[in-house]
Amino acid sequence: MTYLYKAQNWQSQMSDLITSPEELLKELQLSPEDLLSGAILASQQFKLRVPRAFVGKMKLGDALDPLLLQVLPHHLELEEHAGFVTDPLGEEQANQLPGVLHKYKTRFLLTLTGACAIHCRYCFRRHFPYQENLPKNEDWLNIKTYLESQLDINEVILSGGDPLTLSNRKLALWIERLESLKQIKILRIHSRVPIVIPERIDVELISLLKNSRLRIILVIHSNHPAELDNLTCSKLAHLAKHNILVLNQAVLLKGVNDSAQTLVDLSYRLFEAQVLPYYLHVLDKVKGAHHFDLGAEKIDQIYKDVLASLPGYLVPKLVREVAGEKNKTPLFGVTTF
Numbered sequence: 001m002t003y004l005y006k007a008q009n010w011q012s013q014m015s016d017l018i019t020s021p022e023e024l025l026k027e028l029q030l031s032p033e034d035l036l037s038g039a040i041l042a043s044q045q046f047k048l049r050v051p052r053a054f055v056g057k058m059k060l061g062d063a064l065d066p067l068l069l070q071v072l073p074h075h076l077e078l079e080e081h082a083g084f085v086t087d088p089l090g091e092e093q094a095n096q097l098p099g100v101l102h103k104y105k106t107r108f109l110l111t112l113t114g115a116c117a118i119h120c121r122y123c124f125r126r127h128f129p130y131q132e133n134l135p136k137n138e139d140w141l142n143i144k145t146y147l148e149s150q151l152d153i154n155e156v157i158l159s160g161g162d163p164l165t166l167s168n169r170k171l172a173l174w175i176e177r178l179e180s181l182k183q184i185k186i187l188r189i190h191s192r193v194p195i196v197i198p199e200r201i202d203v204e205l206i207s208l209l210k211n212s213r214l215r216i217i218l219v220i221h222s223n224h225p226a227e228l229d230n231l232t233c234s235k236l237a238h239l240a241k242h243n244i245l246v247l248n249q250a251v252l253l254k255g256v257n258d259s260a261q262t263l264v265d266l267s268y269r270l271f272e273a274q275v276l277p278y279y280l281h282v283l284d285k286v287k288g289a290h291h292f293d294l295g296a297e298k299i300d301q302i303y304k305d306v307l308a309s310l311p312g313y314l315v316p317k318l319v320r321e322v323a324g325e326k327n328k329t330p331l332f333g334v335t336t337f
């Protein structure tokens with residue numbers, strides 16, 4: 001049995017998110033007191049935020065539901081652990097201008113909003129100071145000048161906060177700005193919204209993406225096959241019909257997707273939705289997420305089994321991001337990461 005919610009357009013869903021641990025546990029018919037008190041404490045550091053459509057994919061009465069574990073604050077988040085820090089990827093160093101992160105040689109990250117539809121407890125940006133860091137309209141000229149001074153850059157990545165929480169009008173404005181720069185050929189949009197509010201893939205968004213002169217790639221973020229219900233898959237497949245390439249990145253998380261079978265099922269389900277698995281990230285060591293960490297040996301074993309069970313085109317690359325590196329670091333076969 002799953003939680004039933006009233007289907008609405010995506011804007012109404014965004015303004016009707018569940019933000020209180022009490023309400024989330026009540027809707028899922030869960031009442032353990034220890035869960036609630038820990039959740040209330042941990043949510044004071046990083047708020048609970050989850051769309052009802054995503055809760056609708058969870059099982060009622062299951063405190064270990066893999067989707068619930070990704071969003072329910074936990075008292076273990078309050079523990080301190082060596083090596084788990086607020087800025088694990090050293091992004092403050094790469095922050096050139098408000099909203100701009102220049103970490104890679106040919107790619108350039110733009111964070112246009114600090115808002116997400118969902119708060120993932122393992123998020124490496126859970127401590128990121130978005131509010132001091134968002135580009136305003138008047139910052140565009142500085143961003144343009146910076147881009148024009150970096151001729152190696154041919155791709156812009158709209159990254160989290162989640163760009164698909166923005167209105168289509170605002171997205172259109174930024175896409176138009178980027179299109180005006182000849183050097184930019186590719187626009188990549190990283191978003192978890194199509195997984196947590198599939199109705200976000202609306203007619204206007206598709207029209208905006210398919211009519212751009214830029215080659216558009218949508219990188220979604222799904223960690224578990226239960227996130228991919230029929231509505232979500234049909235919305236994703238619709239993008240492919242319009243020539244929009246959709247890739248998936250997942251994060252390996254203890255208790256959520258730490259079995260080869262779950263990852264194999266995820267890859268096949270993505271393929272049904274015409275999405276290709278892209279990256280399988282090892283957890284970034286962000287403060288508050290230690291309880292999702294699996295350890296190198298277990299990761300190696302899981303990945304070996306995934307490799308043995310899937311055709312090569314459905315195997316996501318196992319990677320870690322290392323602060324200051326110019327690319328993601330491939331990990332398979334390394335047991336000391």
Ligand code: SF4
Nearest residue numbers: 116119120123160192
């Ligand atoms: S949607 Fe992405 S940026 Fe937002 S909290 Fe989740 S992982 Fe972090």
